[in-house]
Amino acid sequence: MAAPGENLRINSDRLWDSIMEMAKIGPGIAGGNNRQTVTDEDGEGRHLFKRWCDVAGLEMGVDEMGTMFARREGTDPSLPPVYVGSHLDTQPTGGKYDGVLGVLGGLEVVRSLNDLGIKTKHPIVVTNWTNEEGARFAPAMMASGVFAGVLDQADVYEHVDKDGKKFGEELERIGWKGTEKVGARQIHAFFELHIEQGPILEDEGIDIGVVTHGQGLKWLQVTLTGKEAHTGSTPMPKRRNAGLGMARVIELVHEIAMDYQPDAVGAVGHMEVYPNSRNIIAGRTVFTIDIRSPEKEVLDAMDGRIREGIDTICEALDIQYKIEQVGHFDPVTFDKGCVKAIRDAAERLGYTHRNIVSGAGHDACWISRVAPTAMVMCPCVDGLSHNEAEEISKEWASAGADVLFHAVVETAVI
Numbered sequence: 001m002a003a004p005g006e007n008l009r010i011n012s013d014r015l016w017d018s019i020m021e022m023a024k025i026g027p028g029i030a031g032g033n034n035r036q037t038v039t040d041e042d043g044e045g046r047h048l049f050k051r052w053c054d055v056a057g058l059e060m061g062v063d064e065m066g067t068m069f070a071r072r073e074g075t076d077p078s079l080p081p082v083y084v085g086s087h088l089d090t091q092p093t094g095g096k097y098d099g100v101l102g103v104l105g106g107l108e109v110v111r112s113l114n115d116l117g118i119k120t121k122h123p124i125v126v127t128n129w130t131n132e133e134g135a136r137f138a139p140a141m142m143a144s145g146v147f148a149g150v151l152d153q154a155d156v157y158e159h160v161d162k163d164g165k166k167f168g169e170e171l172e173r174i175g176w177k178g179t180e181k182v183g184a185r186q187i188h189a190f191f192e193l194h195i196e197q198g199p200i201l202e203d204e205g206i207d208i209g210v211v212t213h214g215q216g217l218k219w220l221q222v223t224l225t226g227k228e229a230h231t232g233s234t235p236m237p238k239r240r241n242a243g244l245g246m247a248r249v250i251e252l253v254h255e256i257a258m259d260y261q262p263d264a265v266g267a268v269g270h271m272e273v274y275p276n277s278r279n280i281i282a283g284r285t286v287f288t289i290d291i292r293s294p295e296k297e298v299l300d301a302m303d304g305r306i307r308e309g310i311d312t313i314c315e316a317l318d319i320q321y322k323i324e325q326v327g328h329f330d331p332v333t334f335d336k337g338c339v340k341a342i343r344d345a346a347e348r349l350g351y352t353h354r355n356i357v358s359g360a361g362h363d364a365c366w367i368s369r370v371a372p373t374a375m376v377m378c379p380c381v382d383g384l385s386h387n388e389a390e391e392i393s394k395e396w397a398s399a400g401a402d403v404l405f406h407a408v409v410e411t412a413v414i
């Protein structure tokens, strides 16, 4: 495979302008974005992306999970395409770059090939995976999980958001439920550009993260059931306080994650209290435990200890519990050939780089189960993400997209 010349670069201004244009859709309340999956704002963002793909001469396909595949023909259309992309949906208080950089970085690869009149042998497909975040509808990486055959499409269509709306119905309502069978596509290789969402690259002053692995994740949704009662007149020994139970489980999750440092992490970010009244003891709490580790054994050990701990806590407080696993994937090792293409590209382009394990989950984690896959990361300011203050520099975005450009072109073969 001929390596692209080191002067082959993307158009940095165009990439940055496109990211800023997309950021105008589904604005947050503090400078970031709230473009949650299959909301009207998500639909608007999809239309903008489609318009740009039309201008770039790409042929758009949409599958039954709403994932968008924008195809640039290759000189040999019979070859399986190189896919490049990420996600346009955001957290409720998300940043402008999480996911968006990868989709628009992929579009910029195609736009630059058009500018340069370069034809690749393999077709190239720019991809927007539906519902990567899993914030409105669990689990995260939903569409890529169905594509990889690890999630059931009919099942996830029935998943509901906090207002009881169903994912499948909402996808249909916004007009992005395609007709293409999910997973029917053959992928020659998949590349995803993403911000690191952690502090390592910025702290070490490094331009490019060459992602060798992705850590594993488990989401355990817990329902604790005690008894609503008066906060004033109910004697302490007689209380069945589901709020206290939740507090103790949150502390337990933190303590257990701290036992497996430096890599393991654990937190509870989603909490619901019922009836959530100042002078009623919480009768029911529903919350989601998020635990992660690069090692499967550690992930499983944390899972087991947390389940035991919940049983002990509920026994002591005389409350019932239910635990449902609502998200899970094991640690991922990315394809050595694709990882090498990214490392060689960073080298050729003169960018500093280092191997890194992805702390966050990505569509690439699922797609790596069905195709050679790798990721390239750029730093983000203070390592902050899933926060409206998420920020990157234009230089970081361009360096990541340049490396993506070279890895895709080298793999798609000029």
Ligand code: HGY
Binding pocket: 132, 133, 134, 140, 141, 359, 360, 361, 362
């Ligand atoms: O949860 C994650 O790691 C991803 O941001 N959805």
Ligand code: MN
Binding pocket: 087, 098, 099, 132, 194, 362
């Ligand atoms: Mn993301």
Ligand code: MN
Binding pocket: 091, 098, 133, 386
């Ligand atoms: Mn995210």
Ligand code: MN
Binding pocket: 155, 156, 159
């Ligand atoms: Mn289900």
